Amino acid sequence: MTTIHVGPAKCRLVASTHARLEVKDALSFRVKGFQFSPAYRSGxxxxxxxxxxxxxxxxxxxxxxxxxTLRAAEIGFTCEAHAMPDVVLDSTRWRLKIELRDYQEQAVEAALKGRRGIFAMATGTGKTEVMIAITAALGLKTLVLVNNRDLALQTAKRFSDRLAGAEVGVVGAGRRELRDITIATFQSLRSWIRRDAETALEVLETYDVVHSDECHTLPAKTYVPVILSTPAQYRFGWSATPFKEDDKRAELQLIGATGPVLVTLQPIEAVQAGTSVPTSVTMLQW
Incomplete structure (x- = not known):
């Protein structure tokens, strides 16, 4: 019988050779430039x-x-969840100071139910507000990863302005403020791990929730190991365009780190919701 042992960051497949080959194929991708490799050319x-x-x-x-993949191959399996620390939600810990639109409330509900996944939300749909609302609903220690210092400072201010009672810290921009809500640049976090991996990883293990903002911009080769080093039970990725065309490797790695797409909001939906204006294009003939 095929068994999948499920953990917060990694799973382990115990299966027959046939089942392993099916899964291996599903999780495989072509390496860029493979056709130039001597190993490929020699067969x-x-x-x-x-x-x-x-x-x-x-x-x-x-x-x-x-x-x-296993279901499609008609291979029976069971999932066994590893024992994980109990997480007690506290929606009264911080008070949300903004009103959400209907589609934003639905996105929050999807996060609470799914626990992990990608929010593919178009510009103007208020993804940061949804992220903040999820933080308020969970009431858990939260880490938000961003890709530059300006975005870290901007995001920290928005969290502070919209969550009453929250202490928000910043890691990056010359600061290392570890709080119950911490906004960190990925570069600063990676540098910290390189200098003092033991301490940095101990800190990462204390966070129950990890958000990766603009997750499509984070370098998968170095970003994924950082994300997988934390046992956070809630992990989410945020981007208007999470996947690149013809890049299965990046797609699999991003989904592996954060989970599948939970919510998709297209630009037209932002227009219909009144948070964006329609685009008008006029072609000029020269």
């Missing part, structure tokens, strides 16, 4: 890599894909 390599490791582990965000 010793098919040009692909996979996120299924030899020990059977794979990022937990890919669990749904693995389950669907």
């Amino acid at each position: 010793h390599w098919d040009g692909r890599q996979t996120l299924l490791r030899r020990d059977g582990t794979f990022p937990s965000g890919l669990l749904s894909l693995v389950e669907n």
Whole structure:
């Protein structure tokens, strides 16, 4: 019988060779420039890599894909969740000082139910407000990753302005303020891990929620290991355009780190909601 041992960051597949090959294929991607590799040219390599490791582990965000792959191959399986620390939600810890639109409230509900996933929300739909509302609804220690110092300071201010009673810290821009809500630049966090991995990883383990803002801009090779090093039970990615065309590797790695797409809001929906204006294009003939 095929068994998937489920953890907050990684899962482990215990299965027959046939089942492993099915999953390996589903989690595989072509490596850029594979056709120039001597190993490929000599027929010793098919040009692909996979996120299924030899020990059977794979990022937990890919669990749904693995389950669907096994079902499609008519392979029976069971999932066994690893014992994880109890997380007690406290929606009264911080008071949300803004009113949400209907679609934003629906996005918050999706986050509470799904616990992980990507919010593909167009510009103007208020993704930061949804992120803040999720933080208020959970009442848990939260880490928000951003990709530059200006965005860190801007995001910290918005959290402080919109959450009554919240202490918001910043890691980056010359600061290392670890609070119950911490906004950190990915670069500063990565540098900290390089200098003092033991201390940095101990700190990461204390966060129950991780948000990755503009997740499509974070370098997968270095970003994914950082995300997978935290046992946070709630992990979300945020971007108007989370996936690049013809880049299965980046797509699998991002889903692996944060989970599948939970919410999609297109620009037309922002226009219909009144948070954006329609675009008018006029072609000029020269």
